[in-house]
Amino acid sequence: MVNIAVLGYGTVGSGVVEVIDTNSASLEKKTGSGINIKYVLDLRDFPGDRVEPILVHDFDIILNDPEVRVVVEVMGGVEPAYTFVKKSLLAGKNVCTSNKELVAAHGPELIQIAREHNINFLFEASVGGAIPVIRPINSSLTADKILQIKGILNGTTNYILTKMSQEGWDFDEALKSAQENGFAERNPEADIEGYDATRKIAILSSLAFGNNVDFEDVYTEGISKITKADIAYAKELGCAVKLLASSTCEDGKYYAMVAPFLVPASHPLYAVNGVYNAIFVNGPQIGDVMFYGSGAGKLPTACAVVADVVDAVKHLDKHIYTFWSPEKLPLTGTENATRSFFVRVNGKKSDCEDKIREQFGSVRFVSTAEDPDGFGFVTDLVAEKVFDERVRSIPGFAGRIRIEGTLS
Ligand code: HSE
Numbered sequence: 458m459v460n461i462a463v464l465g466y467g468t469v470g471s472g473v474v475e476v477i478d479t480n481s482a483s484l485e486k487k488t489g490s491g492i493n494i495k496y497v498l499d500l501r502d503f504p505g506d507r508v509e510p511i512l513v514h515d516f517d518i519i520l521n522d523p524e525v526r527v528v529v530e531v532m533g534g535v536e537p538a539y540t541f542v543k544k545s546l547l548a549g550k551n552v553c554t555s556n557k558e559l560v561a562a563h564g565p566e567l568i569q570i571a572r573e574h575n576i577n578f579l580f581e582a583s584v585g586g587a588i589p590v591i592r593p594i595n596s597s598l599t600a601d602k603i604l605q606i607k608g609i610l611n612g613t614t615n616y617i618l619t620k621m622s623q624e625g626w627d628f629d630e631a632l633k634s635a636q637e638n639g640f641a642e643r644n645p646e647a648d649i650e651g652y653d654a655t656r657k658i659a660i661l662s663s664l665a666f667g668n669n670v671d672f673e674d675v676y677t678e679g680i681s682k683i684t685k686a687d688i689a690y691a692k693e694l695g696c697a698v699k700l701l702a703s704s705t706c707e708d709g710k711y712y713a714m715v716a717p718f719l720v721p722a723s724h725p726l727y728a729v730n731g732v733y734n735a736i737f738v739n740g741p742q743i744g745d746v747m748f749y750g751s752g753a754g755k756l757p758t759a760c761a762v763v764a765d766v767v768d769a770v771k772h773l774d775k776h777i778y779t780f781w782s783p784e785k786l787p788l789t790g791t792e793n794a795t796r797s798f799f800v801r802v803n804g805k806k807s808d809c810e811d812k813i814r815e816q817f818g819s820v821r822f823v824s825t826a827e828d829p830d831g832f833g834f835v836t837d838l839v840a841e842k843v844f845d846e847r848v849r850s851i852p853g854f855a856g857r858i859r860i861e862g863t864l865s
Contacts, residue, residue, distance in 0.1 A: 459488065459770045462496040462519040464541055465532035466508060468639045469555050469582070470497065472759025473529055474508060477766075484763070488770040492763075495525055516541050520548055527769045529762060530554040533643065535562055546570040546578060551773070553765035555582035555758055561656035561672045564663065565783035575776050579765035584657040585734045586612060587757030588750040589764075594664045594738065595779055601740030603665040607703040608736035609729050610657040610715075612753030613641045613648035614680050614700045619730040622688050622697060640732050640753040650679035651700060651715040658702035662713055664779070665738070666706060668786035670713060675704075676791055678716040687858060689827035690799065694835065694864060695722045699729070701861060710789040718861040719799050726861070792842035797860040799823075803831045804853035816847040821864070831855060835864060 463470050477484060477492055485491035496519050497508040516537075519525055528545040530552060532538045538559045542552050547570060554560065560567075560583045571578040581591045594603070609615050613635045620631040632649070635641045647653045652672075659672035680700055691698050696719040704713035720727045725747065729735040734752025739745050751757035768777070802809060806822060813820055813834060820834040831853070836844065848854055 458491045458493040459526050459773070460493050460495040460524045461527040461529055461766060462498065462525045463494060463529045463531065464498045464516070464519075464538070465530070466497050466499040466501070466503065466512075467531070467533070468755045469531040469758050469762065470499070470529075472755035473531060473762050476756065476759045476763045478507070480763075484767065488767050490770060492766060492770065495522070520544055525550060526773060527551045527553060527766055529766060530556055530559070531762060532556065533558065535559055539563055542567060542578075543570065546574060546576065549574050549576060551576045551579070551769040553579045553762055553769055555580070555762050557583040557653065557656045557660060561659050564660065565669050565781045568779050568781055569783070572776050572778070575774060577769050577772055577777055579769060580660075581765050582758050582761035584660055585610065585736060585748065586750065586752040586754060587760050588734055588736065588748045588752065589761075590661065590736050590738075590748045591664060593746075593748070594661065598738060598740065598743060598746065601742040603738055603740045604707070605703070605705045605739040606658065606661050606665055606736065607701060607739075609699055609726060609734050610702045610736065610752065611648055611651075611654040611700055612732035612734060612751070613645065614651075614654070615729065615734070615752070616640055616732045618680060618683070618688070618698050618700070621685065622692065623730070627685070635732075638732070639755045649681050651677040652679075654700060654702040654715045658704055658713055658715060661736070662704040662711075663781050663786070665704070666711060666786055667780050668782045668784045670704070670711075670786050670788065674713070674788045676714040676716070680717050682856060683717055683858075684856075686801065686825065686828040686831070687856070689825040690801065690823055690833045691719050693823050693825050694719065694799065696720055696860075696864070697722075697727050698858065699726055699861075701726070711786055712791055712794070713788055714791050716859060718859045720861045721864055723865060724862060793840050795838045795840050797838055797863060798836045798844055798848075799833060799858045799860055800836065800848060800851070801828070801831060801833045801855045801857070802851060802853045803855045806832045809852050813851060816850060835860065
């Protein structure tokens with residue numbers, strides 16, 4: 458039996474305990490030795506709960522116990538998680554975490570410490586919940602040079618947008634349901650404003666491109682400005698609104714962004730609904746590889762953590778090499794990226810049609826009963842910078858959403 462300790466008994470932590478308890482017999486076969494949860498650390502008490510006899514409030518009990526070989530960090534947030542994880546690694550204990558804030562902020566340093574101590578720092582659950590994507594990038598896809606990653610990386614926002622579109626729920630109703638289902642972050646602003654997806658694309662891009670993508674350098678827009686009218690216009694255009702995260706290497710330059718897009722029905726990401734995430738990884742030789750599955754939630758995320766524990770147990774005295782240099786990867790701004798835009802305008806089409814055509818040439822106009830006092834239009838391909846300059850002169854300009862690919 459390999460002894461482990463679980464730091465945090467919240468949504469994911471209680472899921473980890475449940476998964477290990479439920480699957481203990483098969484985990485014994487898969488690890489060759491079995492997994493014993495020796496401690497659970499939390500500030501709170503859980504009288505009558507299964508973890509009551511193993512609950513501790515003092516991290517030093519875990520740190521100073523040489524029998525604990527693997528520490529599972531599922532507390533979330535940078536501190537005290539960073540301090541606990543760093544101390545654990547320096548003490549020669551393997552660490553498995555679901556904490557994308559920690560990994561995005563300190564990934565290269567923690568991997569380096571693990572390497573120096575011939576142990577492992579594993580973080581599959583930090584991106585895409587149950588979806589295996591970090592391990593494939595580190596192993597199965599290493600033969601090619603990855604040039605692009607693109608996908609839906611946040612379950613909460615995808616759930617909200619799906620419910621608004623399919624059920625007609627309003628934003629707050631959908632967010633409340635996402636929270637009740639355990640998808641959302643403690644502070645859901647991280648989901649809604651795109652910060653969670655930004656950390657995840659920074660982690661994937663760092664692993665794919667090798668150097669460190671600072672999440673703070675990634676252009677980020679969330680979904681808080683998406684209205685019911687936008688959703689209705691998207692439907693009129695045969696599209697769905699999706700929060701897309703992407704990073705690209707093109708002509709030696711690197712780009713990354715998180716923003717809502719109109720995704721046409723012909724695109725594979727159109728059908729990714731609810732809490733599901735999907736991630737495309739593209740290389741010149743592998744072509745497109747797509748990963749799909751539950752992107753959030755207690756048990757799917759816990760399963761990814763426990764799979765890392767299994768890997769750690771199988772490699773107790775062997776570091777699994779991960780290439781993530783601390784050297785910063787400079788990102789180029791997206792102002793020269795060329796794409797179509799959907800634009801929403803308040804007012805009568807007849808009052809500004811000429812101005813719109815003067816600025817954008819031939820456009821496609823669209824209307825919806827959800828927006829009786831306004832209308833929308835779709836531009837041809839235009840550079841972001843040029844679009845931003847021209848749209849300012851449109852009277853009644855009320856918002857814009859980028860379009861993924863082209864509309865049929
Ligand atoms: N809040 C995150 C999401 C949890 O909704 O995707 C999983 O990382």
